Amino acid sequence: MTIALTNARDIQSRMSHLDALEAESVFIMREVAAEFQSPVLLFSGGKDSIVMLRIAEKAFRPARFPFPLMHVDTGHNFPEVIDFRDRRVAELGERLVVASVQESIDKGRVREEPGNPSRNRLQTTTLLDAIQEHGFDAVFGGARRDEEKARAKERVFSLRDEFGQWDPKSQRPELWSLYNGRIRRGQHMRVFPISNWTEMDVWQYIEREALEVPSIYYAHEREVFRRDSMWLAPSDFLPRGEEERLERMVVRYRTVGDMTCTGAVSSTAANVVEIIAEVAAARITERGATRADDAFSETSMEDRKREGYF
Amino acid sequence: MDLLRFSTAGSVDDGKSTLIGRLLFDSKGIFEDQLAAIERTSRRRGYNQVDLALLTDGLRAEREQGITIDVAYRYFATPRRKFIIADTPGHIQYTRNMVTGASTADLAIVLVDARNGVLEQSRRHAFIAALLGIPHIVVAVNKMDLVGYDEAVFERIRGEFSDWATKLPIKDLRFIPISALHGDNVVTRSLSMPWYQGPSLLYDLENVYIGSDRNLIDARFPVQWVIRPQSDEHHDFRGYAGQVAGGVFRTGDDVVVLPSGHRSRITRISTLDGELEAAAPPMSVIIELADDIDISRGSMLSRPHNQPMVTQELEATVCWMADAPLRPGGRYLLKHTTRTVKAIVDELRYAIDVNTLHREAAPELDLNAIGRVRLRTSDKLMLDEYRDSRTTGGFVLIDEATSDTVGAGMIVRSGPEQHIEVA
Numbered sequence: 001m002t003i004a005l006t007n008a009r010d011i012q013s014r015m016s017h018l019d020a021l022e023a024e025s026v027f028i029m030r031e032v033a034a035e036f037q038s039p040v041l042l043f044s045g046g047k048d049s050i051v052m053l054r055i056a057e058k059a060f061r062p063a064r065f066p067f068p069l070m071h072v073d074t075g076h077n078f079p080e081v082i083d084f085r086d087r088r089v090a091e092l093g094e095r096l097v098v099a100s101v102q103e104s105i106d107k108g109r110v111r112e113e114p115g116n117p118s119r120n121r122l123q124t125t126t127l128l129d130a131i132q133e134h135g136f137d138a139v140f141g142g143a144r145r146d147e148e149k150a151r152a153k154e155r156v157f158s159l160r161d162e163f164g165q166w167d168p169k170s171q172r173p174e175l176w177s178l179y180n181g182r183i184r185r186g187q188h189m190r191v192f193p194i195s196n197w198t199e200m201d202v203w204q205y206i207e208r209e210a211l212e213v214p215s216i217y218y219a220h221e222r223e224v225f226r227r228d229s230m231w232l233a234p235s236d237f238l239p240r241g242e243e244e245r246l247e248r249m250v251v252r253y254r255t256v257g258d259m260t261c262t263g264a265v266s267s268t269a270a271n272v273v274e275i276i277a278e279v280a281a282a283r284i285t286e287r288g289a290t291r292a293d294d295a296f297s298e299t300s301m302e303d304r305k306r307e308g309y310f
Numbered sequence: 311m312d313l314l315r316f317s318t319a320g321s322v323d324d325g326k327s328t329l330i331g332r333l334l335f336d337s338k339g340i341f342e343d344q345l346a347a348i349e350r351t352s353r354r355r356g357y358n359q360v361d362l363a364l365l366t367d368g369l370r371a372e373r374e375q376g377i378t379i380d381v382a383y384r385y386f387a388t389p390r391r392k393f394i395i396a397d398t399p400g401h402i403q404y405t406r407n408m409v410t411g412a413s414t415a416d417l418a419i420v421l422v423d424a425r426n427g428v429l430e431q432s433r434r435h436a437f438i439a440a441l442l443g444i445p446h447i448v449v450a451v452n453k454m455d456l457v458g459y460d461e462a463v464f465e466r467i468r469g470e471f472s473d474w475a476t477k478l479p480i481k482d483l484r485f486i487p488i489s490a491l492h493g494d495n496v497v498t499r500s501l502s503m504p505w506y507q508g509p510s511l512l513y514d515l516e517n518v519y520i521g522s523d524r525n526l527i528d529a530r531f532p533v534q535w536v537i538r539p540q541s542d543e544h545h546d547f548r549g550y551a552g553q554v555a556g557g558v559f560r561t562g563d564d565v566v567v568l569p570s571g572h573r574s575r576i577t578r579i580s581t582l583d584g585e586l587e588a589a590a591p592p593m594s595v596i597i598e599l600a601d602d603i604d605i606s607r608g609s610m611l612s613r614p615h616n617q618p619m620v621t622q623e624l625e626a627t628v629c630w631m632a633d634a635p636l637r638p639g640g641r642y643l644l645k646h647t648t649r650t651v652k653a654i655v656d657e658l659r660y661a662i663d664v665n666t667l668h669r670e671a672a673p674e675l676d677l678n679a680i681g682r683v684r685l686r687t688s689d690k691l692m693l694d695e696y697r698d699s700r701t702t703g704g705f706v707l708i709d710e711a712t713s714d715t716v717g718a719g720m721i722v723r724s725g726p727e728q729h730i731e732v733a
Contacts, residue, residue, distance in 0.1 A: 008526035008558045011590040017313040017392040019593075026594035027553045030534040034607050034648070058582045058594070062547060063539035145383045152382045171380065172715040173406055173631050175413040177553070178645050178706045182713035196394055198385045285341045 018205055022058065025193040027177060028156060029059040032138050032191050035181035039067040039138035039191075040097070040131075045077075045085040046256040047213055048142030051194055051202050053092065054209055067140075068095040072127050074119040075102040076237050076258045084214040099130035117238050117260040124308045128164040131188055138181070138189045146198045147286070150302035156195050162186035164308025199254075199286050200279050207272040219252045219270045230263030254286045313392045314515060317415035317444070319408050319435040320400040324421050325452040327361075329490035330384065330397060333512065336497045337386045379404065381411045390516040400431055405664065405678035406631040408435065409718055412442035413704070416520045419511075420449045424457045424487070428470050430665045436471075437664055440478040441627065441680070441720065443700050445523045448484045448514060454503065455489040461505040477667060479697065482518075486511050524591045525699045529557030529565075530618060530692075531611040532647035532702075537596060549580070549596035550605055555647065555701040556694075557613070559597065560588040567603060568610045569620050569690040574599040591701070608649040610692045618692040618702060619724040625684050627662075627696075628675065632709065632716035635674035636683070642716065644687060646705040652688035653707065659683065682722070696720035 032039050041056060043049045056065050071085060089096045101119050104110045104126040112122070131139060145152045155171050157179045172180055183189055194202070206213060224231040225244040231251060234240055238260045251264035252275075269275045320326030334340045348364040355361075384395040396411030398404065412418060418439035422432045432449075439447050449471055457463045464487040475483055486495055487506055494500035497512045509517070537549040559565075563576045578598040579586045589595045597611065612618060630636050636655060644653040661672035661681040675681045696703030707717035 007588060008590045009521055011558070011588060011593075012521050012524070012526075015312070015593070017311050020313045023553060023592050023594040027534070030551055030594075031648075034535050059551070060537065061582050062541075062544045063537050064541075146385045149382075152384065153380050168380070173410045173706075173718065174715075175410055175706055175718045176700060176704045177414075178704065180645065180706065180708055180713070180715045182643075182708060184713055196383065196385075198387075200387065201392075283342045285343055 018201065018208060021194075021197055021201060022055065022205070024177070024196065025052075025055045026059045028179065028191065028193040029056055029140070031179050031181065032140065032189075033060070033066045035179075036138040036189070038134070038136050039140065040070045040134065040136045041065070041067055041140040042142065043069040043071055043085065043089070043096070044142075044256065045071070045081040045088070045214055046142070047202055047206065047217065048144065048194060048197075050088070050211055050213055051197070051205055052140060052142045053088065054205070054211060055193055057092070065092075065094050068097050070097040070099060070130065070136075070139075072099045072123050072130070073101060074123060074258050075100065076117075076119055076235070076260050078214070078216055078233075078253075078256065078259055080216050081214045081256055084212070088212070097130065097134065099126050101126045104129065118258060120258050120261055121309075124164065128308050131164070136188060137183060138191055140191050140193060142194060143192045144197050144199070144202075145195050154192070154195075156192055157181060158190040158192065159183065160188050160190055160308060164188075166190075166306050166308070168302065168306070200276070203272060203276050203279055207276065214256060216253045216256065217275070219250055219268045219274075221248060222251050222264065223247070224249055224251060224264055231265070232263055233259060235259050311387075311390070311392060312520075313394065314417065314518070314520060315394045315396065315415050316417040316419060316515065317396040317398060317408075317411040317439070318419045318421070319398045319411070319438070320421050320431075324400065324423055324431075325490045326397075326400070326421055329419075329421070329450065329452065329488070329496065330395060332490055332493060332496050333395075334384065334386050336493070336512075337388050379407070381407050388512070388516055393515065400435065402431075402434065402664070403678060405434075405438065405680070406629060406718075408438050409442060409629045409631075412439055412444055413700075413718065415439075415442070415444050416523060417446040417448065417515070417518060418444045420447060422449055422451050422467055422471070424451050424453045424463050424467065427467055428474070432471075433474060434664050436475060436480070437478060437667060440475075440480050441629075443696060443720070445520070446482045446484070446518050447480050448486060448511065450490075450511060451485060451487045452490055454487045454494060454500075455492050459487075459489075459494075459500075459502045461503070464506070484508075484514065486514065525556040525694075525701075526590060527557055528616055528618070528694060528699060528702075529559055529563075529611075529613045530555040530694070530699070530702050531559060531597065532649070532692075533605055533607055533609045533611065534648050535607060536605065547598075548602070549598050550609075550611070551594070551596050552648070553594045554589050554591045556591060556699050557616075558588050558590045559611070561586075564614055565599070565611045566614045566617060567605055568612055568617065568692045570604065570609070572601075572603045573614065574601040574603060576600075608647075610647065612692070618694050620690050620692055621725045622687045622690055623656075623684070623724070623726050624687075624691070624693055624721055625659075625682065625723040626705070626719040626721045627680065628683050628707070628717045628719045629680045630675040630677060630717050632714060633677055634709075634716075635676045635679075636681075636707075636717060637674045641710070643708040643710055644685065644691075644705050644719075645708060646691050646693070647702060649689075649691060650708075651691065652710075653685045654687075655683055656686050657684040683719075685719075691724075693721050693724040695722065695724070 110122045252267040398411035488495045534552040640655045659682040660669040694702040705719045
């Protein structure tokens with residue numbers, strides 16, 4: 001008995017915070033696989049969804065994933081990220097569904113706002129249409145609670161109504177690790193397995209697991225221009241004013257989203273270890289530093305989530 | 311580096327937001343753009359100082375009404391530990407949110423305003439923390455600056471609180487005099503209270519030993535999911551995936567499969583990273599057995615000489631979380647570990663006044679009420695008492711019609727009721 005106890009303590013004392021977070025995330029993924037008919041995992045090629053893919057490997061190998069992956073493609077992605085996405089999916093041998101915002105536009109499901117190059121808001125309709133078309137009842141997202149204050153209040157299992165809406169006032173209590181996966185017809189569940197991870201945890205995990213990430217996360221030389229106190233990369237879909245002059249800078253991206261609203265940060269961090277050092281010293285949140293879409297108002301994330309956003 | 315989850319409960323004016331703000335700020339858990347945003351809002355509202363509560367109140371309704379409604383999770387780290395704060399409202403109408411935040415916490419911080427002494431609200435927080443089995447409770451006697459850093463005030467509160475808390479099953483109760491506003495004894499020891507010889511709050515959070523809080527004796531492995539690749543390479547592979555809920559499982563161990571009672575032996579424990587000699591909570595692993603027996607989600611692996619109670623009857627303390635009250639005869643779904651069964655409320659024995667701890671007869675349990683019930687289930691459950699295991703001793707009740715989570719239960723006793731013969 002004494003030996004058993006000592007060993008158990010040894011096992012526990014060897015567990016790091018990353019081990020504890022990983023064990024929790026694996027548990028959540030398996031719960032979803034067991035309790036839903038048709039889950040799907042949102043994979044954007046960004047660092048958080050890269051971690052989710054690794055968690056899925058931990059949860060289900062040596063079998064295949066009991067769900068496909070899905071990318072909501074705005075058509076305004078960084079080419080490096082799309083290359084990475086396709087390579088990673090091929091390596092894993094899993095199935096990828098691409099839901100295209102361009103198709104939603106072509107079909108007249110959504111209209112681009114004149115003068116607003118961002119397709120960020122349009123993604124919601126494309127996502128909801130794809131959920132309905134494929135009959136998905138659970139959707140894994142890589143959102144983290146440390147990202148944003150509305151997300152800090154969202155459950156791991158987050159119920160969406162027929163319109164994909166989040167109702168923050170009637171969230172189900174979530175106790176212990178007992179997740180309630182029951183839904184009614186038309187509803188679906190958004191599930192966030194890495195809710196309790198921070199930006200730092202994600203990078204430390206990427207280092208520990210030696211995970212590949214798209215090259216734009218690392219420092220590189222790029223032509224950028226200044227808009228709304230952010231460094232944006234020029235592209236065909238982002239018209240530039242005359243006064244917005246291009247400058248050549250050494251930058252990297254802290255988040256990966258639409259090219260039209262994701263800003264680069266000035267950085268020389270060329271590898272994971274240097275990024276971890278940079279994150280440790282950062283004084284601005286990742287979304288604050290890099291996302292034009294969150295700067296609109298104090299509740300813009302809550303508003304978009306209510307409409308069915310990720 | 312390990313992880314500590316702690317909960318805080320409080321409402322406007324008791325300094326909870328200031329305390330959390332200070333912990334986050336001093337450990338660099340608040341960023342400049344977040345601070346700038348709440349500075350702007352504070353200015354717009356005409357406040358004299360920055361309202362740190364705006365950091366934690368993330369929902370529109372909360373910001374508009376200036377109250378905390380829901381549980382918010384906050385994250386910070388020091389070189390010693392990572393921390394997850396479950397920040398909950400303190401008012402009685404949000405008891406269910408406090409219970410939710412407390413359910414996963416290793417430690418609870420109970421705030422007491424030094425000027426007011428031990429009020430109902432602080433007692434309620436401590437009771438909920440004890441009920442949910444939080445092993446460590448730190449009573450932070452706040453606003454010491456407003457009572458002249460007087461040792462006598464602190465000692466009086468400590469005495470009163472300790473006397474009252476003897477009624478509660480609290481393993482580890484500590485008291486720290488602080489001023490969240492001025493930072494006394496929050497991160498660093500206070501120079502204003504030389505009479506206090508103990509550690510600062512953050513030092514306690516960084517150093518409290520939680521390694522012995524998990525149940526490392528009663529081996530329990532609820533099966534979540536069966537892994538069968540059905541590929542050429544892994545043709546015969548059949549692995550039981552789950553998270554260890556208690557005790558230690560080792561390769562070669564004899565196990566009993568519940569509820570069927572079949573016996574087998576562990577041939578392999580593994581993760582994606584390879585084979586393991588042993589697994590303990592909270593590891594998520596895959597277990598393979600020597601025999602091909604019927605095991606599916608909802609089965610539990612245990613040790614032949616240390617088994618949970620296998621039963622369809624149980625008695626539990628329930629916190630009610632729905633507008634429609636719990637009544638005797640009520641039917642619900644009950645989710646316990648990876649098993650969901652139907653349940654009927656056979657009896658509502660009594661309700662507990664969360665302020666006085668008194669038991670009182672009650673025809674029903676309303677939203678936020680806590681009471682003792684007897685339940686009968688449609689199928690067998692493998693149960694431990696909550697005080698022995700928060701994982702195999704806790705359950706939720708789900709309304710079958712609305713699919714909402716309506717109650718949280720902590721098992722007090724399992725098995726049929728013990729009838730005492732009366733001569």
